[in-house]
Amino acid sequence: MTARIGVVTFPGSLDDKDAARAIRVAGGLAVPLWHADADLHSVDAIVLPGGFSYGDYLRCGAIAKFAPVMEKLVDAANGGMPILGICNGFQILTESQLLPGALTRNDHLHFICRDQKLRIENNTSMWTGDFEIGQEILIPLKNGEGGYVADEKTLDELEAEGRVIARYLDLNPNGSRRDIAGITNARGNVVGIMPHPEHAVESLTGPTTDGLGFFTSVLKSLINNGAVSV
């Protein structure tokens, strides 16, 4: 039995189909979840995809955190379910306080879309086990509000606990503090990342297939922790 990985679609989500495809390419079963669902349909993990949920009104991710599906998701995350937030999904996770800090307007004010080099710095989270520490990957980045900010104490804690999962290499595309591209919670089940691994899973459409590692990692984590039997 393969893992059931939910992908939440909010009004304004863009990358839900690509996230579902990435899950299938990795060998999982993608399960569509709707923002108004108050039921997680027995999924083993959840991806919050990129896009502009609720038009980015108020603040990116601010309205999404009150969607019915999020109440269940927050409980599941606190219970240890693996959750990956990509781009707008990362913004939703910080707004929901499942991850510390916030994402703010790019310091140069321009929307940015490029293939971005990253260095993986944590391979103990449930979404990064298939990477090597120090591994360099290249995946697409596209955001207008991707500047990661947190107070110095929080940043120091993230560094000390090895919770920065990936850092921007070569250039910092959005003014993120300490070049942070992605972080995990202390337990390692909730991960947020601003660039898009789901767009780099097939050589036909992606710059690389480096993004696939996030999705194969979670499938292995679920088998290793007994949530899914082989």
Add this chain to the structure above:
Amino acid sequence: MSKILVNVFFKPEILDPQGRAVSGALGRLGLTGVTDVRQGKQFVLTVDGEVDSVKRAEIEKIAETLLSNPVIEDFTIEIHP
């Protein structure tokens, strides 16, 4: 009926690139008297009757949980009876 203004601004230590862009435009207009611009948001809430302590507490909760993100933003509340 009362109007309540909730003003939301970035905390002083958070970079405000939009305010900085406005500040830069002032310089290009030849207006040099303003040394800094911070851009924020204002919400105008309307409630029936007077704002008593119960309503005031509710408005503070709204400002703190929805209208602002306490990680990066501060807010002020002005009540206009």
